[in-house]
Amino acid sequence: ATRAEEFQFQSDVQRVMQIIINSLYKTKEIFLRELVSNAADAIEKSRFLGITDKNVLAGNPHFNITIEADKDARTLTIADSGIGMTKEDLQKNLGTIAKSGTADFLRALETSNDKNAVGLIGQFGCGFYASYLVADKVTVISKHPNDDQHIWESNAANAFTIVPDPAGNTLGRGTKIVLHLKDDATEYLEDVTLRSLVTKYSEFVPFPIYLHTRKTIEVDVPVEGEDKDTGTDAAKKPESDDEYVVIENEDKEETTKTRKVKKEVDDWEQLNTQKPLWLRSPSGVSDDDYNAFFKAFFREQEDPSAHIHFKGEGGSDFKALLYIPNKPAQSVTHMNPESGLRNIKLFVRRVFITDELIDFLPRWLSFIKGIIDSDDFPLNVSRETVQETKLLKQIKNKIVSKALQLIRQISRDDAKYKAFYDRFGGYLKLGVLDDSRHQTKLAKLLRYATTASTTDLTSLDDYVARMRKGQKAIYYLTGSDVAQLRKSPYLETLVQRGYEVLLMDDGLDEYVTQTMPSFDGVALKNVGKGTLEFGDEDDAAKAQEKDLADKYQPLTTWLTTLLKDHVDKTVISNRLTTSPCALVAPEMGWTGRMQSMMMLQKD
Ligand code: ADP
Ligand code: MG
Numbered sequence: 001a002t003r004a005e006e007f008q009f010q011s012d013v014q015r016v017m018q019i020i021i022n023s024l025y026k027t028k029e030i031f032l033r034e035l036v037s038n039a040a041d042a043i044e045k046s047r048f049l050g051i052t053d054k055n056v057l058a059g060n061p062h063f064n065i066t067i068e069a070d071k072d073a074r075t076l077t078i079a080d081s082g083i084g085m086t087k088e089d090l091q092k093n094l095g096t097i098a099k100s101g102t103a104d105f106l107r108a109l110e111t112s113n114d115k116n117a118v119g120l121i122g123q124f125g126c127g128f129y130a131s132y133l134v135a136d137k138v139t140v141i142s143k144h145p146n147d148d149q150h151i152w153e154s155n156a157a158n159a160f161t162i163v164p165d166p167a168g169n170t171l172g173r174g175t176k177i178v179l180h181l182k183d184d185a186t187e188y189l190e191d192v193t194l195r196s197l198v199t200k201y202s203e204f205v206p207f208p209i210y211l212h213t214r215k216t217i218e219v220d221v222p223v224e225g226e227d228k229d230t231g232t233d234a235a236k237k238p239e240s241d242d243e244y245v246v247i248e249n250e251d252k253e254e255t256t257k258t259r260k261v262k263k264e265v266d267d268w269e270q271l272n273t274q275k276p277l278w279l280r281s282p283s284g285v286s287d288d289d290y291n292a293f294f295k296a297f298f299r300e301q302e303d304p305s306a307h308i309h310f311k312g313e314g315g316s317d318f319k320a321l322l323y324i325p326n327k328p329a330q331s332v333t334h335m336n337p338e339s340g341l342r343n344i345k346l347f348v349r350r351v352f353i354t355d356e357l358i359d360f361l362p363r364w365l366s367f368i369k370g371i372i373d374s375d376d377f378p379l380n381v382s383r384e385t386v387q388e389t390k391l392l393k394q395i396k397n398k399i400v401s402k403a404l405q406l407i408r409q410i411s412r413d414d415a416k417y418k419a420f421y422d423r424f425g426g427y428l429k430l431g432v433l434d435d436s437r438h439q440t441k442l443a444k445l446l447r448y449a450t451t452a453s454t455t456d457l458t459s460l461d462d463y464v465a466r467m468r469k470g471q472k473a474i475y476y477l478t479g480s481d482v483a484q485l486r487k488s489p490y491l492e493t494l495v496q497r498g499y500e501v502l503l504m505d506d507g508l509d510e511y512v513t514q515t516m517p518s519f520d521g522v523a524l525k526n527v528g529k530g531t532l533e534f535g536d537e538d539d540a541a542k543a544q545e546k547d548l549a550d551k552y553q554p555l556t557t558w559l560t561t562l563l564k565d566h567v568d569k570t571v572i573s574n575r576l577t578t579s580p581c582a583l584v585a586p587e588m589g590w591t592g593r594m595q596s597m598m599m600l601q602k603d
Pocket of ligand 1: 039082
């Protein structure tokens with residue numbers, strides 16, 4: 001037989017394994033979720049490739065995952081009829097970590113006291129190594145359509161071996177992972193434990209997961225001749241409760257007396273019997289169900305903050321289930337270009353197609369997670385061509401408008417909306433900035449502190465409804481802190497005249513107000529810039545202002561010269577009531593807030 005070849009793990013893998021082995025994580029149980037999800041990924045691949053390439057399915061026509069415990073050997077085996085791995089795949093996929101972000105994960109694990117951090121392992125592309133939470137040796141047997149069956153094995157030292165399977169291509173297609181359990185992990189040999197873990201983490205995996213069990217059935221054996229090995233199975237059992245039954249044997253035309261005996265037989269129990277949630281009728285699904293599904297499907301730790309489940313009809317038929325997570329994965333100001341990728345999973349009639357739709361949703365919706373299941377695409381649509389279709393654009397438009405509807409729905413509950421807005425408000429502003437099509441709808445969802453209330457935020461609609469008769473603009477002031485803004489001298493004359501001013505403390509508002517110069521036909525006016533004209537000044541006031549300007553002209557000229565490196569000009573103004581002076585930005589210039597933001601960006 002061929003000798004096993006030995007390979008070294010990549011150094012990152014060695015670090016991940018060391019951490020896993022040396023830790024007594026409470027979350028050990030997640031190994032099963034990771035292995036089942038890898039199995040499901042692999043089956044999805046074989047199913048997808050099988051649509052166009054019948055050879056892929058030749059080795060095994062079924063798609064399923066099996067779990068089998070062997071108490072005597074103390075092994076737990078997870079097998080799938082997925083795409084399998086070639087020798088090269090085994091070497092690469094189970095010896096290196098391909099995903100970026102592994103370094104971050106390692107740092108988090110090594111520095112944090114949060115033992116649950118390991119629960120995130122799947123998100124960092126090293127879920128397979130979670131096997132070593134419960135096993136001290138792992139054997140992977142795999143058959144890929146393009147290669148012979150190979151055996152990978154490692155006891156978590158720095159190396160692993162690969163050898164062609166001397167038993168031949170017994171799997172047909174797929175992968176079998178044998179975990180040689182550690183002394184303290186024998187609970188994972190118990191049916192009850194395995195059953196509850198699969199229900200907890202893998203209930204919605206779209207392929208059947210079978211647990212191997214033994215069940216006792218009653219079989220009939222002949223009383224005379226006591227042939228124990230009847231090969232009988234449950235289906236052949238006569239439907240009679242009598243202890244002795246008479247079976248007419250038609251061939252031999254003789255009567256045999258039989259007796260019932262109990263017999264243990266193999267049984268495969270399907271653990272995930274749930275129909276994919278998105279295909280069920282919303283009326284039969286509780287919020288708890290939706291939340292549990294979200295956590296299981298997207299491997300999230302926390303309940304989502306909202307969901308919407310709907311059907312698209314006319315033009316394109318599809319079902320969609322969208323979630324707003326508890327909080328965004330990234331702050332909007334530090335969003336990387338790939339954020340949002342993988343958040344939307346596209347299925348065609350329950351078959352997963354892709355979660356790599358580029359620019360499918362606008363950037364401001366990159367926090368939305370969801371499933372779209374279309375009835376219209378052909379099954380063999382490729383990930384690349386689906387992107388170009390008109391159908392996808394129709395779906396996209398519907399998704400965006402439903403997402404807006406969901407947010408509007410939340411906005412009707414003040415407390416709920418406040419929690420949402422604190423976390424996602426920035427994304428709505430991003431939408432105002434770069435989704436001109438939905439700008440107005442998004443602007444209606446913005447909320448601001450205001451001089452009209454010390455506690456509540458206001459919408460622009462409500463502001464406009466409260467405007468004084470003849471008021472020409474929506475007044476606002478920007479800065480870095482609402483409490484400070486409330487004390488600003490810029491507000492003095494406005495408040496005295498009975499005008500309401502919005503107080504904006506988010507840097508993004510500088511851009512929002514520039515991109516959206518008006519709302520509902522009313523101009524937005526920064527009270528910290530340029531001159532203020534209210535249109536309600538009477539002639540006497542104007543004359544008085546002019547007199548004062550003339551009278552103090554020597555002072556303003558002197559100040560302008562004195563401060564020539566710092567200010568454009570010094571003027572007598574109608575802005576202030578009690579403060580002696582204020583620095584005002586020119587109408588077309590940057591506000592103080594904007595200047596400090598630009599300075600920060602330069603560093
Ligand atoms: P991830 O699943 O995030 O890629 P894992 O560490 O869980 O990271 O798995 C690493 C890789 O190993 C997978 O991407 C896949 O290529 C391969 N792999 C793991 N399990 C299986 C399996 N059951 N069948 C086929 N390939 C697998
Ligand atoms: Mg994985």
